[in-house]
Structure formats: structure tokens, C-alpha cells
Amino acid sequence: MGFDLSRYITDNFHGGKNLGEVLRHRMFIYVGSHDTYYLNEGVAQFQQNVEAYGGPGWVSQSAKTPSCESILTVTSQTNVTVLAGKTHGGNYQAREIWDYLELLYTWFQDHAPDGKTPLSSKVTTAAARGNNWHDIIRIGGHQAALDRQASPNARLTGYAKRTVQASVGRWDPGVMLEAQWKVDGKLTGECFAVRQGQQVKWVQRRAGKNRVQLVVTGRKMGYIDDTRHSETVRVS
Numbered sequence: 001m002g003f004d005l006s007r008y009i010t011d012n013f014h015g016g017k018n019l020g021e022v023l024r025h026r027m028f029i030y031v032g033s034h035d036t037y038y039l040n041e042g043v044a045q046f047q048q049n050v051e052a053y054g055g056p057g058w059v060s061q062s063a064k065t066p067s068c069e070s071i072l073t074v075t076s077q078t079n080v081t082v083l084a085g086k087t088h089g090g091n092y093q094a095r096e097i098w099d100y101l102e103l104l105y106t107w108f109q110d111h112a113p114d115g116k117t118p119l120s121s122k123v124t125t126a127a128a129r130g131n132n133w134h135d136i137i138r139i140g141g142h143q144a145a146l147d148r149q150a151s152p153n154a155r156l157t158g159y160a161k162r163t164v165q166a167s168v169g170r171w172d173p174g175v176m177l178e179a180q181w182k183v184d185g186k187l188t189g190e191c192f193a194v195r196q197g198q199q200v201k202w203v204q205r206r207a208g209k210n211r212v213q214l215v216v217t218g219r220k221m222g223y224i225d226d227t228r229h230s231e232t233v234r235v236s
Helices: 002-011 039-054 068-077 095-110 133-140 142-147
Strands: 029-032 080-083 153-157 163-167 176-183 186-194 199-203 210-219 226-229 233-235
Touching: 002 039, 029 039, 039 080, 133 142, 153 210, 153 233, 163 210, 176 199, 186 210, 199 210
Parallel strands: 029 080
Antiparallel strands: 153 163, 163 199, 176 186, 176 210, 210 226, 210 233
16 A cells, blocks of 8 residues: 555656645554554555655654544644554544544534524524634635725825825735826836835926826735726826
């Protein structure tokens, strides 16, 4: 088993299946150090073979005894767990823990408001309900993030209405912003750094008529640059 599995993973470590990345930290193997069928040796060979491709740490190893605390810790941090002194069989998997968790999960499902036997409102409140998926998406999904953003905006202000005051708008956290004025359809002056929610001004130096916009570009590592324009303000 260890040889066949490691051969399949290493043969497809890169390329179309890219198992080196797909399975990293997503395989969990438990074995006793004294396995009755010597499967611990196969697990050790598996670890050696795949680490030859993935490097030290692609598969890690621990030798903790099964308890509620150690099992939860091990499964969240390791791929291969060798339990000292344990032989072959379900006992080293601490099945009683998982059976208990399954019992709790079933009880919660059955006694939920839409379950088979919902609890009476006398012993629970609406606040006891956990987050539902649609609630999370509504306040934290991609569209919700877009809805919380705002494009730059501009308006006339100041003496004789020759000043344009503009906001750079609202953006995702961590976005680096730079702005530039656009006058009569042409970018004017140097780009300048701005920050979230900042107000900036453009002052008409000579009498005349101008069409003024604020152009803001946001940059963030791993994202495509995003350029947004305020509305055009006519200065006369």
C-alpha cells in the first residue's frame, strides 16, 4: 500500500494532477509503531519516498498517545501520526472521540429549528443560532465587499467655485492607492500617493472653462490593478 500510494503521488507530483500541491497537508495517516501487519514500515517508506520530492515537512511525524486533546492537535498539524506501542486495530484511532463528536453533531442537527425534534423556544433563543452560510456571504462575500466600496467622487467648492474637492473613494483593505488629475480629457501633473477616504483638491489657476476628473488606481499583490474615475466636474 505504501509503495503503490507513494509511486502514484510521485509520478503525478507535478504536471496536470499536481499532487504535490493538491495533497500537501491534506493527507492524514495513523499507524501504530508495533502494527501487527508491519504497516508502520510501509508508512515510513511512503514518507521517505514522497519527501524525496516534496522535501522535509511535506509529511511530518508525531508520536503522541491518543487523547481528545492530542488527537485534535495532531490532526490539525501533521500528515502522518505514529502512535507509540500501538498495534493494528481501531483502538489507536481513538474511535470513542469521533463517535462522541458524531453523536453531538447529530443531536445539534435534530434539535435545530429546522430539525426533526426542534427545541422549544422556552429553552433557547434566536441568538443561539450559529451563522448560516447565506448570512456569511451576505456580510462577507465578494459581492458584499464590492457593495461596501465606492468610486472616487468630485464636486465644486471654494471661492468662485474654482476648486474641485474629491474623495478617493472606498477600497479593499491593503490596497495601495495613487491618484492623478485629468483635465479636459488629459492626465495632468504627476501621480501622487493617497490613502483610503482621503480628500484632495484641484484649484483652477487661470480663468476659463475646464472639465476635471480624479483618477485613482489601486494596486495589491496578487490582484489586477484597478483604475476608477470620479464624475467630471465643469469649472468655469
